Amino acid sequence: MCEEQPSGVDGQADGTSVGRRRLLLASAGAATVSLTGCLGGGGDGNTEPPAAVTIPETATCEVCGMVIRQHPGPSAEIFYKDQQPNGHENPARFDSTWEAYQYEFEKDGSGWEDVAFYVTDYSSVDYETYEDGGDILITRHFEASTxxxxxxxxxxxxxxxxxxxxxxxxxxxxxxxxESFQSEHGGSLTTHDGVTPEVVAGLGM
Structure with a gap:
C-alpha cells in the first residue's frame, strides 16, 4: 500500500523547480468542497493545547511506516489526550495530511480525544514544486515553526x-x-470542517 515515491529530502528538490507564487490568480467561480466535517477533539477548554514540535529525523508515519523526513509533501501531527500513538509519546506523526485525517477518523471512532491537530502551513514557508518521474511534487517542511x-x-x-x-x-x-495555488495547480478548496471520510477516500495514489 505504501510504495516509496520520488522525494525532495529536507526541502531540497532535483529537476525543474518552481518557486513559490504569491500573486492572487484565482477565479471567482472556483469550486469549493462543502461537505460537513465530523472531527471531534479539542480538550476540556481549560488548558492550552500542546505546541507543535519538530518532526524527529527518524520519525515514521503512523499509517504507512515511512520515514517522514526522507520524502516530499505535507506533514501533520496530532496530540491525543491520555494516549500513546503506536506506543510512543505524543504526537502522532504523518507523512501526508490525508493519512492524518484517516487516522483521526479511526481513533475518533475508538473514543480517542485529540487535543491538537497541526498541519504544514505552506503560507509560512518558501516551498517549491518540482517535477520528478512525471509527477509534480511539493517540498517537505518539518520544523515546529512550519x-x-x-x-x-x-x-x-x-x-x-x-x-x-x-x-x-x-x-x-x-x-x-x-486560491493562488488552486489557480495554478487545480483542485478545490475546503476547510477542516469540510474534510470528511469521503473526501479522504478520494485522495492518495
Whole structure:
C-alpha cells in the first residue's frame, strides 16, 4: 500500500523547480468542497493545547511506516489526550495530511480525544514544486515553526501536486495563497470542517 515515491529530502528538490507564487490568480467561480466535517477533539477548554514540535529525523508515519523526513509533501501531527500513538509519546506523526485525517477518523471512532491537530502551513514557508518521474511534487517542511492548527487553514484538495502518498490536502493559513495555488495547480478548496471520510477516500495514489 505504501510504495516509496520520488522525494525532495529536507526541502531540497532535483529537476525543474518552481518557486513559490504569491500573486492572487484565482477565479471567482472556483469550486469549493462543502461537505460537513465530523472531527471531534479539542480538550476540556481549560488548558492550552500542546505546541507543535519538530518532526524527529527518524520519525515514521503512523499509517504507512515511512520515514517522514526522507520524502516530499505535507506533514501533520496530532496530540491525543491520555494516549500513546503506536506506543510512543505524543504526537502522532504523518507523512501526508490525508493519512492524518484517516487516522483521526479511526481513533475518533475508538473514543480517542485529540487535543491538537497541526498541519504544514505552506503560507509560512518558501516551498517549491518540482517535477520528478512525471509527477509534480511539493517540498517537505518539518520544523515546529512550519505547523499551524488544522482549524486555521484553507486546504487545496486533489490538485495536480503530490506528496509522499499521492494527491493530498495542501494547507494555507492565508486563503489568498490557497486560491493562488488552486489557480495554478487545480483542485478545490475546503476547510477542516469540510474534510470528511469521503473526501479522504478520494485522495492518495
Amino acid at each position: 505547523f499551524v492548527s488544522a482549524t486555521d487553514v484553507t486546504y487545496v484538495v486533489d490538485s495536480e501536486v503530490k506528496g509522499t502518498m499521492g494527491r493530498d490536502l495542501i494547507a494555507f493559513s492565508n486563503r489568498e495563497d490557497a
